[in-house]
Amino acid sequence: MIEPEHNSEEVTRVLFQDFPEWMVVSFYIVAFAAIAVFLYGCYVQIRKYRRGASVNIKDIGHGIADMVKSMLAHKTLKRRDKAAGHAHALIFFGFALLFIGTSIITLDYDITGPLLGLNFWHGSFYLWFSLVLDIAGVALIGGLLYMMYRRKWLALPKLDYARPDRSPEDPDYDRNSYRREDWAFLWTLIIIGITGYVLEAARLVWLAGDPTVWDYRWWSPVGTALAYVFQGLGMSAEGGEALRLYSWWIHGVLALAFIALIPFTKVKHIFTAMGSLALRDPTPSSRLPMVDLEGDKIGYNRITDFSWKHLLHLDACTKCGRCHEACPANATGYPLSPRDLVLSLREFAADKLEKGSLPKDGDALSVLGDGPNQIRSETLWACRTCSACVEICPVGIEHVPMITEMRRQLVEQGDMEPTVQTALQQIQKKGNSFGENKRKRPAWTKKLDFEIKDARKEPVDILWFVGDYASFDPRYQKVSQAFAKILNAAGIDFGILFEAEMTAGNDVRRVGEEGLYQHLAESNIETLEACDFQRVVTTDPHSFNTLKNEYPEFGGKYNVQHASTLIRKMLNSHEIKLKKKLSNNTVTFHDPCHLGRLNKGYDAPRESIQMLGANLVEMKRSRDNSFCCGAGGGRIWTPDPVDHEKPSENRMREAAEIEGLDTFVVSCPKCMNMFEDSVKSTGNEKNIKVREVIELVAECMGLDDAPEPADEKSTAEA
Amino acid sequence: MKILVAVKQIAALDEDFELREDGKDVDPDYLDYELNEWDDYSYEEALRIMEAGGEGEVEIVPVTVGPDEADDGLRRCLAKGGERGIRIWDDAITGSDPSAIARILVKVIEREQPDMVFAGTLSSDHSFAQTGMAIAAGLGWPHAAVVNHLEYKPGDSSAVVHRELEGGLEEKLSIDLPAVLTIQLGINDPRYASLRGIKQAKSKDIEVLSHGDLGLSDDDVGEKGSLSRVRRMVIPEKGQAEMIEGTAAEQAERVAQIVKELKGAA
Numbered sequence A: 001m002i003e004p005e006h007n008s009e010e011v012t013r014v015l016f017q018d019f020p021e022w023m024v025v026s027f028y029i030v031a032f033a034a035i036a037v038f039l040y041g042c043y044v045q046i047r048k049y050r051r052g053a054s055v056n057i058k059d060i061g062h063g064i065a066d067m068v069k070s071m072l073a074h075k076t077l078k079r080r081d082k083a084a085g086h087a088h089a090l091i092f093f094g095f096a097l098l099f100i101g102t103s104i105i106t107l108d109y110d111i112t113g114p115l116l117g118l119n120f121w122h123g124s125f126y127l128w129f130s131l132v133l134d135i136a137g138v139a140l141i142g143g144l145l146y147m148m149y150r151r152k153w154l155a156l157p158k159l160d161y162a163r164p165d166r167s168p169e170d171p172d173y174d175r176n177s178y179r180r181e182d183w184a185f186l187w188t189l190i191i192i193g194i195t196g197y198v199l200e201a202a203r204l205v206w207l208a209g210d211p212t213v214w215d216y217r218w219w220s221p222v223g224t225a226l227a228y229v230f231q232g233l234g235m236s237a238e239g240g241e242a243l244r245l246y247s248w249w250i251h252g253v254l255a256l257a258f259i260a261l262i263p264f265t266k267v268k269h270i271f272t273a274m275g276s277l278a279l280r281d282p283t284p285s286s287r288l289p290m291v292d293l294e295g296d297k298i299g300y301n302r303i304t305d306f307s308w309k310h311l312l313h314l315d316a317c318t319k320c321g322r323c324h325e326a327c328p329a330n331a332t333g334y335p336l337s338p339r340d341l342v343l344s345l346r347e348f349a350a351d352k353l354e355k356g357s358l359p360k361d362g363d364a365l366s367v368l369g370d371g372p373n374q375i376r377s378e379t380l381w382a383c384r385t386c387s388a389c390v391e392i393c394p395v396g397i398e399h400v401p402m403i404t405e406m407r408r409q410l411v412e413q414g415d416m417e418p419t420v421q422t423a424l425q426q427i428q429k430k431g432n433s434f435g436e437n438k439r440k441r442p443a444w445t446k447k448l449d450f451e452i453k454d455a456r457k458e459p460v461d462i463l464w465f466v467g468d469y470a471s472f473d474p475r476y477q478k479v480s481q482a483f484a485k486i487l488n489a490a491g492i493d494f495g496i497l498f499e500a501e502m503t504a505g506n507d508v509r510r511v512g513e514e515g516l517y518q519h520l521a522e523s524n525i526e527t528l529e530a531c532d533f534q535r536v537v538t539t540d541p542h543s544f545n546t547l548k549n550e551y552p553e554f555g556g557k558y559n560v561q562h563a564s565t566l567i568r569k570m571l572n573s574h575e576i577k578l579k580k581k582l583s584n585n586t587v588t589f590h591d592p593c594h595l596g597r598l599n600k601g602y603d604a605p606r607e608s609i610q611m612l613g614a615n616l617v618e619m620k621r622s623r624d625n626s627f628c629c630g631a632g633g634g635r636i637w638t639p640d641p642v643d644h645e646k647p648s649e650n651r652m653r654e655a656a657e658i659e660g661l662d663t664f665v666v667s668c669p670k671c672m673n674m675f676e677d678s679v680k681s682t683g684n685e686k687n688i689k690v691r692e693v694i695e696l697v698a699e700c701m702g703l704d705d706a707p708e709p710a711d712e713k714s715t716a717e718a
Numbered sequence B: 001m002k003i004l005v006a007v008k009q010i011a012a013l014d015e016d017f018e019l020r021e022d023g024k025d026v027d028p029d030y031l032d033y034e035l036n037e038w039d040d041y042s043y044e045e046a047l048r049i050m051e052a053g054g055e056g057e058v059e060i061v062p063v064t065v066g067p068d069e070a071d072d073g074l075r076r077c078l079a080k081g082g083e084r085g086i087r088i089w090d091d092a093i094t095g096s097d098p099s100a101i102a103r104i105l106v107k108v109i110e111r112e113q114p115d116m117v118f119a120g121t122l123s124s125d126h127s128f129a130q131t132g133m134a135i136a137a138g139l140g141w142p143h144a145a146v147v148n149h150l151e152y153k154p155g156d157s158s159a160v161v162h163r164e165l166e167g168g169l170e171e172k173l174s175i176d177l178p179a180v181l182t183i184q185l186g187i188n189d190p191r192y193a194s195l196r197g198i199k200q201a202k203s204k205d206i207e208v209l210s211h212g213d214l215g216l217s218d219d220d221v222g223e224k225g226s227l228s229r230v231r232r233m234v235i236p237e238k239g240q241a242e243m244i245e246g247t248a249a250e251q252a253e254r255v256a257q258i259v260k261e262l263k264g265a266a
């Protein structure tokens, strides 16, 4: 590798070669100033986070391991945007290598060399080093060029910073400064990269006569190619020397400025994103933060109520727009974009918490309101807690817990839609959101020709937690009846809680009424504790979620299954006997958020549908990218305004694009309620039926409702 | 200044219910107790006046005549604001009609000396719509019934009230304090009392008094002190209803047919 006539120690790059001393000194002054600015910026940021509330971080080791894994694989960045993910990987790894390279030089020149007399940056190590960094530079510039192309020519709506939660008259509407920052970031980095090569090439032209440099030129292939171009253009050795000096300073000062500005610009996402990913709660939306009701406050009102972890999350946002694109509220014109929520809070935190002291008037710290960068209550109430944002955020931001915490404050202040207030009051009084008497809860069982066991009075294998909508919604009562018939026909030992069941409280918690939620959870657990059963099964994904993930924190630890899992098992084991198949049906399946995204129950309903022989065609947005029906987070209690599209209509239109679709299959009572409406309001009632997986199974078992008795018909026809 | 708000824990009826064996009331098994809807509005109105005043300038006190369970209603009020409540009960009070209830409340008011007394226009269980007016009569204070808008700033010696009259007419009058107002639904949007707030209100003080504590004798309260008493409750015969099913067109056709039948019969 090293020619025998050359001393390995001479094959290197002489730093500051031919620099007058004042220039070297100036460089060190600039470098130390840059590092000082960087450190001061870090101090300001850390002081900001420390002004947030404390929080328990569980299992940080695991978090860090996960973060490193997803960073190395760029897993979260490639989802739903492969090209951008790959381009980011090029920039990331290119930048990281170049940064490590520069650090190695500093280590050799400023630390191990002067302190230990140990110099290693020469010879073959140097040559390999040069090659690797040359390639890293290509990666960096390539990635940056793609990002520039993407921003300029792809015109992606998710990158246009249009805000649904503000109108152009609002002082905080304009986000052009973000656009300028994005471009400044790309240009600075790319100029650093390009001047690096220019500098390298200029040095080669300058030192072409030195064999310890020129003979090894191909270890820097890009720089060498550029050097030939320069020579071809007639550049002399002196010309090379001059160009090298200019480009050296431009490159050096830009690179140092870049480092100095990290804590003050979007560049800080290098650190905050890593922190955010390492600290992310693996189940942020399915298990909401616990609250001590005895405490003197509840939820997030002031920015200082936010946990320091959530403040860090805010700073991790890279404005990638993935959440903005996935959000059903944003997609249908509601004043909410999870991205803009995060960015408003970030601006608010920067404004209030980065100064030397906190504002004297504590109310100035309130994030709730109509002022600049405050969050409006209409924004918070537009959220369906579907978790599409949390699911796709590449840096692990927890929008749903933050939104819930802010709603907890709104509930405490009584700032909510009258219809939500009514629903909560009904639940306080009657234990269900329908305002029906407790005694009516099991009324749907009266139509069955067998008795369901009372799980309060005798032991059962399966305790079926029916839930509010499955008990009271007239359409879904038919599904509950079908499920009872399936279990009965399969000889399953099951029972229900009759009037002792109260709403499980999943949506009450997501509305932010934590006191009522805890009361419901405790009451239901008390009832369940007095019963003898092996597992809990429910057809309602909302009840399923809270029973499975949240009740354990209140002492209710049960083996909880969603009905679709039980159905799949019974189909597999032939406990369910099919009399016919659905071979002539083209169906699609809509993932309920609480079953799919929140609990990863994507497969059981699909496999069940396939075992029934139906032709299952997926919608464009499915599984983790499923589009919420619009009912979650208590939105089922607020009628959607008639003047714009509802999420369920948006979804039904998507389904209707499937050629020959005859059945839209759901697996949730609330989805059923939403889509029974939207199939009509979108004019698809004639072609498409909305049906539950359970109904399809019952049909194939020959358990459908018997034809209606003649006398009822005659009333209608008389 | 002080506002006393008379609130009542009403009995809400199930759709299906049975009468008590003596036939004078509903079997308590079928009753749920909750705060009279009107009282949510009157308490909210008092809260708003309190919030409009400076720190500690306006005191609001919910008062109820009722047994232990009625504490729940007071707490629901205190969850939203106010520091203390008053409940008056003992067995002798059982069977009181609005005139006796008002007599009790008059004594409380004489003790507390508020500047304003709010009561609901009526209560959703018995619908007498008399308690508020009977209080005013007992005190000899100016009064206004069915107030649907109130203009008052803490410290003023009179208030402007709007009353809803028949035929969409509205009366605007000015009333000198102290006064009794009965508040109508819709005067405001009552806020929500979170369960956490209600629980925390448990630490607030509720003073419990008997009729004796107020200087009333057994003859002043209960059936003896009342002008009316319940002799019998009956469930009237229900008319026949027909559920109309089918498509919208079929339903419309059936409705048209019924209208024709009725016209024919008339």
Ligand SMILES: Cc1cc2nc3c(=O)[nH]c(=O)nc-3n(C[C@H](O)[C@H](O)[C@H](O)COP(=O)(O)OP(=O)(O)OC[C@H]3O[C@@H](n4cnc5c(N)ncnc54)[C@H](O)[C@@H]3O)c2cc1C
Pocket: B005, B006, B007, B008, B009, B010, B033, B036, B038, B039, B063, B064, B065, B066, B067, B069, B070, B094, B095, B096, B097, B098, B101, B118, B119, B120, B121, B122, B123, B124, B125, B126, B127, B128, B129, B130, B131, B132
């Ligand atoms: C829990 C409870 C149980 C009761 N049980 C009995 C019983 O078993 N037998 C019986 O005869 N009476 C009982 N009473 C008292 C009584 O029936 C009614 O309060 C009284 O008849 C008032 O008539 P009304 O409901 O039509 O009031 P209305 O005049 O229609 O009420 C309008 C307003 O008057 C005020 N008001 C009415 N009642 C009260 C009250 N009790 N305390 C404070 N303010 C009030 C409120 O501001 C209310 O909004 C009970 C009361 C309570 C709260």
Ligand SMILES: Cc1cc2nc3c(=O)[nH]c(=O)nc-3n(C[C@H](O)[C@H](O)[C@H](O)COP(=O)(O)OP(=O)(O)OC[C@H]3O[C@@H](n4cnc5c(N)ncnc54)[C@H](O)[C@@H]3O)c2cc1C
Pocket: B122, B127, B128, B129, B130, B133, B145, B146
């Ligand atoms: C269900 C219900 C709803 C109610 N709703 C309302 C309401 O919306 N608004 C309301 O103000 N009150 C209402 N009340 C009645 C109310 O609470 C009192 O009974 C009422 O305030 C008495 O005052 P008034 O002005 O209505 O009646 P008054 O004017 O006192 O009239 C009542 C009766 O007094 C007699 N009377 C009055 N003036 C004369 C006269 N010049 N000469 C001879 N006799 C006279 C007549 O017999 C007359 O029928 C309601 C009562 C009930 C039971």
Ligand code: SF4
Pocket: A323, A326, A327, A328, A329, A330, A336, A337, A338, A382, A383, A384, A385, A386, A387, A388, A389, A390, A399, A400, A628
């Ligand atoms: S949870 Fe769903 S509705 Fe709420 S902000 Fe996120 S994506 Fe939008």
Ligand code: SF4
Pocket: A316, A317, A318, A319, A320, A321, A322, A323, A324, A338, A339, A342, A389, A392, A393, A394, A395, A396, A397
């Ligand atoms: S919150 Fe996450 S998904 Fe949304 S724009 Fe920021 S980084 Fe992207």
